[in-house]
Amino acid sequence: MPNHEEQITPQVFEHLVDLAALDLDEEEAEYLRRELNNQLSAIRELETIQLPDDLTSAAHGVPYPSERRQALRPDRHEPFGGSAEILALAPQLDEGCVIVPEIPHTTLE
Amino acid sequence: MEICDLTALEISRRLRSREISALEVLESCLARVRQVDGQPGSLDSGAGDNEDARKVHAFITLMEDAACSQALALDKELATGGDPGPLAGIPITVKDIFCVRDTPSTAASRILSSFHAPYSATPVERMLKAGAVLLGKVNLDEFTYGSSSESSAFQPSPRNPWDPSRVPGGSSGGSAASVAAGEAYLSLGTDTAGSIRQPAAFCGVVGMKPTYGRVSRYGLIAFGSSLDCPGPLARSAADAALMMNAIAGVDARDATSANVPVPDYLAALQGRIEGMRIGLSPDYFQITFPDAESGAYNQQALPAEMEAAVLRAAEIYRGMGAQIIPDVPLPNTRYGIPAYFVISRVEAASNLHRYDGVKYGYRTPQPVSELKELYRRSRAEGFGLQPKLRILMGMYVSAAQYSEQYYHRALRVRTLIRGDFEEAFDPHGKYRLDALLTPTTPSTAFPMGDVYGDSVLMQYADQLTVPANHAGIPGISFPGGIAADGLPLGIQLLGPDFSEDILLRLAHAYEQASADADWRAVRPKVLKEA
Numbered sequence: 001m002p003n004h005e006e007q008i009t010p011q012v013f014e015h016l017v018d019l020a021a022l023d024l025d026e027e028e029a030e031y032l033r034r035e036l037n038n039q040l041s042a043i044r045e046l047e048t049i050q051l052p053d054d055l056t057s058a059a060h061g062v063p064y065p066s067e068r069r070q071a072l073r074p075d076r077h078e079p080f081g082g083s084a085e086i087l088a089l090a091p092q093l094d095e096g097c098v099i100v101p102e103i104p105h106t107t108l109e
Numbered sequence: 110m111e112i113c114d115l116t117a118l119e120i121s122r123r124l125r126s127r128e129i130s131a132l133e134v135l136e137s138c139l140a141r142v143r144q145v146d147g148q149p150g151s152l153d154s155g156a157g158d159n160e161d162a163r164k165v166h167a168f169i170t171l172m173e174d175a176a177c178s179q180a181l182a183l184d185k186e187l188a189t190g191g192d193p194g195p196l197a198g199i200p201i202t203v204k205d206i207f208c209v210r211d212t213p214s215t216a217a218s219r220i221l222s223s224f225h226a227p228y229s230a231t232p233v234e235r236m237l238k239a240g241a242v243l244l245g246k247v248n249l250d251e252f253t254y255g256s257s258s259e260s261s262a263f264q265p266s267p268r269n270p271w272d273p274s275r276v277p278g279g280s281s282g283g284s285a286a287s288v289a290a291g292e293a294y295l296s297l298g299t300d301t302a303g304s305i306r307q308p309a310a311f312c313g314v315v316g317m318k319p320t321y322g323r324v325s326r327y328g329l330i331a332f333g334s335s336l337d338c339p340g341p342l343a344r345s346a347a348d349a350a351l352m353m354n355a356i357a358g359v360d361a362r363d364a365t366s367a368n369v370p371v372p373d374y375l376a377a378l379q380g381r382i383e384g385m386r387i388g389l390s391p392d393y394f395q396i397t398f399p400d401a402e403s404g405a406y407n408q409q410a411l412p413a414e415m416e417a418a419v420l421r422a423a424e425i426y427r428g429m430g431a432q433i434i435p436d437v438p439l440p441n442t443r444y445g446i447p448a449y450f451v452i453s454r455v456e457a458a459s460n461l462h463r464y465d466g467v468k469y470g471y472r473t474p475q476p477v478s479e480l481k482e483l484y485r486r487s488r489a490e491g492f493g494l495q496p497k498l499r500i501l502m503g504m505y506v507s508a509a510q511y512s513e514q515y516y517h518r519a520l521r522v523r524t525l526i527r528g529d530f531e532e533a534f535d536p537h538g539k540y541r542l543d544a545l546l547t548p549t550t551p552s553t554a555f556p557m558g559d560v561y562g563d564s565v566l567m568q569y570a571d572q573l574t575v576p577a578n579h580a581g582i583p584g585i586s587f588p589g590g591i592a593a594d595g596l597p598l599g600i601q602l603l604g605p606d607f608s609e610d611i612l613l614r615l616a617h618a619y620e621q622a623s624a625d626a627d628w629r630a631v632r633p634k635v636l637k638e639a
Contacts, residue, residue, distance in 0.1 A: 008505065012505075013501075016501045016504050016505055017501065019504045020458070020488075020497075020500045020501055020504050021465070021481065021484040021485050021488055022485060022488050022489050022492075022497060022500070022501075023485045023486055023488075023489040024489065024497070028494065028497070031494065031562075032494065032497060032498055032501060035498055035564045035565075036498070036501060036502055036505065038399075038563075038564065038565050039450050039502060039564060039565055039568075041399075041565075042399065042406070042446060042447050042450055042565055042568075043447050043450050043451055043506070043515060044447075045406070045443075045444065045447045046444060046447045046448060046451070046515070046518050046519060046522055047514070047518070049444060049522060049525070051518070051521050051522070051525075055521050055524055055525070056521070056524060057517060057520035057521050057523070057524065058520055058521075058523040058524040058527055058579075059335060059520065060321060060335035060336075060365075060581055061321060061335075061523065061526075061527045061578075061579055061580040061581025061582065062320060062321045062322055062367070062580075062581030062582075062606055064322075064367070067368070068322075068367050068368055068369060069368060070359060070361065070364060070366070070368050073361065082227060082228075085227045086227050086469075089224065089225075089227065089468070089469040090467070090468055090469060091466065091467075091469075091470075091472035092472070098467060098468060100467055100480050100483060101477050101478065101479050101480050101482070101483050102478065102479045102480065103479065103480045104479050104480065104481060
């Protein structure tokens with residue numbers, strides 16, 4: 001798909017990759033940047049629509065009037081007994097603590 | 110006809126009358142799996158050889174031993190006069206996007222390949238409580254990102270039982286294929302842009318997207334939290350109704366599940382068709398395709414045989430006394446895919462932030478010097494291309510300098526799409542429809558490898574299904590014939606919020622009226638060659 005305007009330049013792409021916490025090889029990066037720009041050409045169709053000023057956003061399609069919504073549960077502590085089982089899923093665990101590498105520190109001036 | 114080729118309702122009847130045992134039913138399904146499925150999907154196995162190209166590959170995890178234990182226990186309970194539930198003894202598959210306790214729950218991704226869920230999703234729990242026998246977890250597009258099931262990290266990916274050189278559709282491709290191939294009677298899938306309805310159409314089975322909030326999303330590994338809908342894939346509308354009876358209903362563990370009473374969907378199948386108002390919209394008889402060379406988006410007419418299948422269904426309903434209302438405008442249908450590119454990607458990026466190699470799932474084995482490097486390497490190695498693509502697009506269109514132009518705009522376009530349906534279904538409006546009759550897909554199942562890699566063309570496979578996801582309304586796809594290429598054609602019904610009973614009734618009525626059609630005797634290729 002030809003890109004008539006490349007909105008996601010290599011510099012913008014690099015910034016997105018950093019925000020997304022990804023490492024990409026060159027082949028992946030090329031494919032992904034190309035597909036992103038292709039998708040933007042489809043998304044641009046949204047810009048052609050005349051939207052009335054008073055048109056509100058829809059976070060989801062189905063409305064939730066009060067009778068359809070669930071009541072909040074009582075504000076009561078309900079102990080959960082499965083913590084050990086869930087913690088056991090961690091790749092590296094030590095005495096109930098999840099072990100991770102050094103967290104970068106920044107000295108504040 | 111083999112036991113595994115019957116319907117779930119028929120199996121249920123025979124089990125309760127003790128004509129067959131749950132173990133016999135299971136063994137019939139397992140024999141079919143051994144016959145047609147080939148090797149299950151796995152990491153790093155490659156796309157497979159020539160033999161694999163003739164098999165279905167629906168499964169990631171086949172749970173034969175556990176299923177046998179369940180079947181034996183059910184037989185014991187039935188023998189002593191017990192009632193294990195309305196799905197008792199019926200082998201089912203579950204799309205591997207649902208957590209099932211103590212089983213690999215992978216989302217077809219390396220990043221969750223080692224994850225054994227510590228709990229079960231609500232719809233799975235409900236089916237098991239109703240006595241269903243869990244045969245296994247079936248394959249899908251990675252994190253449900255796709256419309257062909259090809260993007261799975263667990264290869265070989267599923268193939269279409271009607272022609273294994275074709276895709277089964279996606280993302281619930283393993284679900285649709287397992288039901289179509291006679292490996293299971295029912296499957297639990299998910300529909301975010303058409304991921305139940307489209308593979309159901311491609312594989313010649315029934316697939317329903319319930320109203321958003323009708324079925325709990327607790328335990329569903331999230332893609333688009335405002336769009337995802339768990340739902341049934343089955344061989345008949347009645348079987349889908351049987352499954353909906355088990356899975357629908359409010360759930361305190363999902364705040365978005367709706368506090369709306371659940372009707373008896375099976376009983377509702379017998380209601381009236383006469384007097385119903387069923388709409389046809391010109392906006393669903395044309396399709397948009399991006400031109401690979403020029404980059405333009407061209408509109409063209411729906412393939413003639415697909416239009417003919419929908420119009421034949423309309424005539425069948427007219428013969429039952431329904432009124433067919435033509436020319437119902439749904440002008441914002443064409444913005445469904447562009448809006449979906451934005452909304453779904455923002456939600457996907459948000460939902461995938463949690464996969465960081467820290468608390469569960471894949472952590473890079475490479476030595477790293479600090480935490481951010483752990484995040485980057487784990488995510489880079491754990492995610493395939495399709496999740497990466499969605500994360501990156503989601504970050505872009507939700508960025509502060511672009512969110513008004515893209516994300517907020519897309520949410521307002523969603524209001525327009527919803528408005529089209531509200532006008533069509535308004536009981537006091539001009540059209541007052543009970544249902545809208547449309548094709549399900551713009552084409553029959555396409556060949557493996559033909560579209561994968563072109564993310565825009567792939568997404569446009571969902572153009573006739575995605576508006577229902579934006580609007581939250583229910584939809585059902587059911588077989589409407591066989592095309593000239595020998596592949597199934599799907600017909601779709603869309604309805605007002607929480608009208609699943611009406612849609613199932615209409616689909617059932619069509620099935621009854623076309624029961625003797627020649628095309629219903631045609632079998633999938635893998636079964637002819639088995």
